[in-house]
Amino acid sequence: MIQEFKKVWKQYTIGMLWLLGLLWPLLGIHSDGTMTFQTTFTVWTYILAGSFVCLMIYVIKGSGSLKFVADPVSRAAGNIKTTSTALPTWIWLAAGLIVALIYPQFADRYGTDVAISVLLYICLGLGLNVVVGLAGMLDLGYIAFYGVGAYTYAILNTVYGLGFWVCLPLSALTACIAGCIVGYPTLRMRGDYLAIVTLGFGEIIRIILNNWMELTNGPNGILGIKSIGIFLPVFENGFTFEHFWMKKLQLFYYFALGLAIVAAICVHRLNFSRVGRAWESIREDETAAELMGVNTFIYKLLAYAIGAIFAGLAGAFFAARMRFVSPESFTFLESAMVLCMVVLGGMGSIPGIILGVAALIALPEVFRQFESYRMLIFGATMVIMMLFRPAGLIPAKRVGTRSEEKEG
Amino acid sequence: MEYFIQQLINGITLGGMYALIALGYTMVYGVIQLINFAHGEFFAAGGYVGAIALGYFSGIGYMETHPVICLTASFAMAMAYCAYLAVGVEKIAYKPLRKESRLAALLSALGMSIFLSNGLMLTQGVYDKIYPSELFQGRFDFGMVTISYLQIMIVSLTACLLVGLNLLVFKTKIGMAMRATAQDKTMSALVAIGSNRIISLTFAIGAGLACAAGIMYGLYYGSVRYDMGFVPGIKAFAAAVLGGIGNITGAMLGGLIIGMVEIFGAGYISGEYKDVFAFIILIGVLYFKPNGIMGENIDDTRV
Numbered sequence: 001m002i003q004e005f006k007k008v009w010k011q012y013t014i015g016m017l018w019l020l021g022l023l024w025p026l027l028g029i030h031s032d033g034t035m036t037f038q039t040t041f042t043v044w045t046y047i048l049a050g051s052f053v054c055l056m057i058y059v060i061k062g063s064g065s066l067k068f069v070a071d072p073v074s075r076a077a078g079n080i081k082t083t084s085t086a087l088p089t090w091i092w093l094a095a096g097l098i099v100a101l102i103y104p105q106f107a108d109r110y111g112t113d114v115a116i117s118v119l120l121y122i123c124l125g126l127g128l129n130v131v132v133g134l135a136g137m138l139d140l141g142y143i144a145f146y147g148v149g150a151y152t153y154a155i156l157n158t159v160y161g162l163g164f165w166v167c168l169p170l171s172a173l174t175a176c177i178a179g180c181i182v183g184y185p186t187l188r189m190r191g192d193y194l195a196i197v198t199l200g201f202g203e204i205i206r207i208i209l210n211n212w213m214e215l216t217n218g219p220n221g222i223l224g225i226k227s228i229g230i231f232l233p234v235f236e237n238g239f240t241f242e243h244f245w246m247k248k249l250q251l252f253y254y255f256a257l258g259l260a261i262v263a264a265i266c267v268h269r270l271n272f273s274r275v276g277r278a279w280e281s282i283r284e285d286e287t288a289a290e291l292m293g294v295n296t297f298i299y300k301l302l303a304y305a306i307g308a309i310f311a312g313l314a315g316a317f318f319a320a321r322m323r324f325v326s327p328e329s330f331t332f333l334e335s336a337m338v339l340c341m342v343v344l345g346g347m348g349s350i351p352g353i354i355l356g357v358a359a360l361i362a363l364p365e366v367f368r369q370f371e372s373y374r375m376l377i378f379g380a381t382m383v384i385m386m387l388f389r390p391a392g393l394i395p396a397k398r399v400g401t402r403s404e405e406k407e408g
Numbered sequence: 409m410e411y412f413i414q415q416l417i418n419g420i421t422l423g424g425m426y427a428l429i430a431l432g433y434t435m436v437y438g439v440i441q442l443i444n445f446a447h448g449e450f451f452a453a454g455g456y457v458g459a460i461a462l463g464y465f466s467g468i469g470y471m472e473t474h475p476v477i478c479l480t481a482s483f484a485m486a487m488a489y490c491a492y493l494a495v496g497v498e499k500i501a502y503k504p505l506r507k508e509s510r511l512a513a514l515l516s517a518l519g520m521s522i523f524l525s526n527g528l529m530l531t532q533g534v535y536d537k538i539y540p541s542e543l544f545q546g547r548f549d550f551g552m553v554t555i556s557y558l559q560i561m562i563v564s565l566t567a568c569l570l571v572g573l574n575l576l577v578f579k580t581k582i583g584m585a586m587r588a589t590a591q592d593k594t595m596s597a598l599v600a601i602g603s604n605r606i607i608s609l610t611f612a613i614g615a616g617l618a619c620a621a622g623i624m625y626g627l628y629y630g631s632v633r634y635d636m637g638f639v640p641g642i643k644a645f646a647a648a649v650l651g652g653i654g655n656i657t658g659a660m661l662g663g664l665i666i667g668m669v670e671i672f673g674a675g676y677i678s679g680e681y682k683d684v685f686a687f688i689i690l691i692g693v694l695y696f697k698p699n700g701i702m703g704e705n706i707d708d709t710r711v
Contacts, residue, residue, distance in 0.1 A: 015496075015500070018492075018496045021492065022489075022492070022493060022496070023531070025457055025460060025461075025485075025489055026456070026457075026460070026528075026531040026532060027531055029460050029461070029463075029464050030463075030464070031460070031463030031464065031466070031467050032467045033464055033465075033466075033467025033468035033469070035464075136511065138511060138514060138515070140518075185691060185695045186691075186694075188695070188698075189694055189698070192442075192443045192510060192514055193649070193694055193698070195443070195514060196443060196642065196645055196649075196690070197690065197691055197694055199642065200642060200646075200687035200691060201687070201691070203639075203642070203683065203684075203687060204687050204688075207680075207681060207683055207684055208684075210680075211680040211681060332638065333522075336518065336522055339515075339518070340519070343515055372529075372530065373526075373530070375522055375526045376522075376523055376526040376527060376530060378519075378522060379519045379520065379521070379522030379523030379524075379526060380519065380523050381519070382515055382516065382518060382519025382522070383500070383501050383516050383519040383520055383523065386501075386505060386508075386512045386513075386515050386516040386519065387501075387504055390508065390509075390512050
């Protein structure tokens with residue numbers, strides 16, 4: 001035990017000294033020929049204090065001194081778990097749905113806006129989850145399909161005047177085609193090559209959006225996209241349907257909620273279907289899957305296409321809500337952010353992804369004053385999750401039982 | 409014709425930088441089979457530290473009196489800094505994941521890349537950092553073709569570094585140990601080669617080369633930016649793949665080709681789409697010839 005402590009503290013000391021050496025040239029050397037230590041030391045002390053507290057908690061927990069806190073907590077967690085499994089799932093789902101439905105009645109404009117973002121990213125995260133979590137292919141250009149969907153609606157609406165409901169399936173279709181075009185040449189590649197090629201494709205699509213002035217209006221983006229039109233029954237002068245442009249934020253919220261629910265149901269059904277099992281077998285061992293008669297090529301392409309469809313739907317909604325699209329919304333960082341949500345929540349797990357999205361969209365809104373640290377924390381989150389909890393906050397439930405689980 | 413030669417010279421300059429970055433990718437891949445996404449960030453960090461060091465020297469007034477010493481010192485300091493950074497990054501983010509799945513290591517590398525580039529942004533600001541421009545003002549004129557002193561410096565320094573790396577890898581004991589580790593970690597451990605140390609060394613050398621490229625990039629284009637590591641990083645990766653990943657000579661050749669293609673593509677086809685050419689080469693090579701032009705992991709040249 002003592003040995004272990006020594007090891008931890010030694011590593012910690014070395015790491016912190018390393019960090020000090022790393023920070024000083026960046027913060028302490030100035031171009032007017034002076035060297036200072038004050039800023040470096042202040043920043044370093046903050047980091048030192050923060051990580052020291054984390055490490056202390058970790059070490060004390062490891063030694064068992066926190067039993068008086070940890071035991072009741074774990075017992076409570078166990079109780080909650082037994083209660084939650086005792087109640088049928090549909091009760092939880094219904095409760096969640098009711099909360100989601102009445103939420104905009106209690107939230108202000110800003111709260112509803114954040115909630116719409118969360119729902120939009122849930123849709124994106126679930127789509128990416130099909131590719132990364134279920135089929136096990138790392139896709140770093142995912143946001144490009146979102147862009148394709150958004151631009152499809154933007155162009156069809158501003159140039160040809162087509163309405164949202166016609167464009168929604170068309171957006172999904174073009175995104176799906178784009179997914180197949182990207183997927184077809186990349187599917188023979190190994191995991192890490194695939195990642196970088198999809199990244200390349202994502203950048204190509206962004207560059208095209210940025211430079212094809214005639215079609216996309218380049219970096220200026222497309223303005224004046226129409227909102228979603230709906231028919232509402234009106235009871236004045238008898239019974240007629242009247243056409244409204246969706247302006248109220250609540251209506252957007254309900255639409256986004258519908259989209260997210262559809263995505264969640266689709267992904268859930270796919271996960272536990274024959275297709276889902278095929279994806280899982282590809283993820284675990286592609287050669288073995290092929291030997292067992294799984295047509296890996298078709299299933300991988302299908303994963304791409306389905307992921308792209310969700311991104312396309314979300315993209316069309318994004319264009320309709322913002323009423324403006326520009327290539328800046330579809331950069332690599334956006335892809336990385338969606339990926340970070342999926343990784344944080346747990347690859348392949350739907351509640352995990354919802355939690356991950358909520359954490360990464362809502363928490364930055366709460367800590368508004370640390371806005372510039374957002375991406376830094378995202379990056380650190382990804383590394384830390386991979387190091388300590390690679391399966392995510394809520395690990396995915398596997399289909400069926402496995403031999404190793406039965407034994408243990 | 410003059411235009412062609414001019415573009416050729418520019419292409420060699422740019423290609424040399426890509427080759428330097430690509431070497432880091434290829435060496436790391438050779439040793440631990442990981443695409444080091446954070447490698448582009450070593451390049452950007454190198455550019456920044458070079459700018460800081462040069463700025464410091466011109467601030468205390470040494471720049472006018474001893475420009476060569478200042479430049480050498482800046483390169484040495486920045487390369488040492490990046491090597492130091494890379495060794496730490498490897499220990500934190502990659503070493504614990506060496507036995508895990510490749511997806512985990514790749515995601516960790518990606519997270520590290522985002523973390524480092526944002527760390528640079530927070531410490532150095534979002535705006536471009538300007539390089540001291542009074543260095544290397546002169547140029548040779550051959551009719552229509554001009555070569556600036558800076559280009560000569562960049563090309564010759566790149567050549568020196570590449571030759572030095574080749575000597576290190578193929579002629580010294582350390583290089584032999586690196587090649588042995590790349591081929592078989594267990595076996596090389598049995599003959600008393602510490603694989604952890606060799607992996608750290610590989611990261612350090614790769615980052616040092618990327619850092620040299622970063623300073624050259626800053627001098628050549630006049631400024632550096634916190635997110636500048638991303639696109640050159642992917643292009644250099646394309647170069648490494650083009651040459652056959654894991655193959656040192658291939659990476660050098662691939663870097664030159666990618667640089668040439670970018671410059672000629674921008675000059676003769678379209679300047680707006682210049683970033684696309686490297687990606688198209690990357691996709692094309694991976695589709696038609698995944699082992700690259702020099703072949704992947706040939707026994708002796710693999711590091």
